[in-house]
Amino acid sequence: MKLEGKIAIVTGAGKGIGREAALAIAEEGATVVAVARTQADLDETVKMIEEKGGKAVSLSRDLTDGQQVQSMVDAVVGKYGRIDILVNNAGGYPSEIYDKVKKQAIKIWEWSEAQWDQIIKTNLRIPFLCINKVVPVMIKQGGGNIVSVSSRMGRIASQMGAYAVAKGGIITLTKTTAIQTQEYGIKVNAVSPGIVDTPGQRVYNHNVGQDDIKMGSAQDVAKAILYLLCDSPAVMTGQSIDLFTTV
Numbered sequence: 036m037k038l039e040g041k042i043a044i045v046t047g048a049g050k051g052i053g054r055e056a057a058l059a060i061a062e063e064g065a066t067v068v069a070v071a072r073t074q075a076d077l078d079e080t081v082k083m084i085e086e087k088g089g090k091a092v093s094l095s096r097d098l099t100d101g102q103q104v105q106s107m108v109d110a111v112v113g114k115y116g117r118i119d120i121l122v123n124n125a126g127g128y129p130s131e132i133y134d135k136v137k138k139q140a141i142k143i144w145e146w147s148e149a150q151w152d153q154i155i156k157t158n159l160r161i162p163f164l165c166i167n168k169v170v171p172v173m174i175k176q177g178g179g180n181i182v183s184v185s186s187r188m189g190r191i192a193s194q195m196g197a198y199a200v201a202k203g204g205i206i207t208l209t210k211t212t213a214i215q216t217q218e219y220g221i222k223v224n225a226v227s228p229g230i231v232d233t234p235g236q237r238v239y240n241h242n243v244g245q246d247d248i249k250m251g252s253a254q255d256v257a258k259a260i261l262y263l264l265c266d267s268p269a270v271m272t273g274q275s276i277d278l279f280t281t282v
């Protein structure tokens with residue numbers, strides 16, 4: 036129970052990596068605030084945590100909206116008085132993009148401005164807003180721990196255009212935030228998995244004709260997140276752990 040008494044926000048907690056992270060964090064004793072847009076998915080996550088004896092509540096929010104992010108923070112602080120952990124997982128690759136362009140490699144010059152803005156908004160604006168609103172709480176209380184979910188595609192050259200750019204931006208956001216918050220006792224790190232077996236990834240794989248591709252597990256990503264929260268050295272900040280590098 037290494038996180039006993041901690042209050043943890045996990046975004047994108049309704050399914051996939053976010054759900055597995057929420058389950059793992061709750062098993063270590065933290066109270067999990069599961070956040071996503073779809074209430075039914077959040078209800079299932081909370082139910083799974085509670086069935087295992089853990090503690091969790093849900094908040095349905097559109098995290099691309101700064102006011103709703105602030106509302107999330109205010110609700111958590113109002114109920115618990117603090118935020119010890121933020122897992123920035125919310126993001127994705129909206130199906131309406133690859134439904135229209137049924138291939139993985141969308142060239143930079145093929146992206147519409149609206150598609151590009153949608154990907155950046157979903158995958159980079161959300162972690163920025165969450166950090167922007169949560170860090171002042173952590174500074175006031177004297178510490179905290181942030182883990183953001185980037186991607187292998189943000190670490191190396193990739194064919195996925197705006198998605199890779201946004202995930203690369205998370206790495207730089209992580210390092211910048213770590214530099215600026217270290218004096219306040221806040222750790223900021225990231226995990227960068229390769230292709231992970233999640234419901235959304237399976238839909239994407241089918242649409243671009245890669246149903247047979249090898250994938251890693253969301254549970255293993257959750258283990259890496261848990262390591263950063265529980266067992267990594269106090270001086271380990273501004274780092275990203277690469278996972279499934281051979282996928």
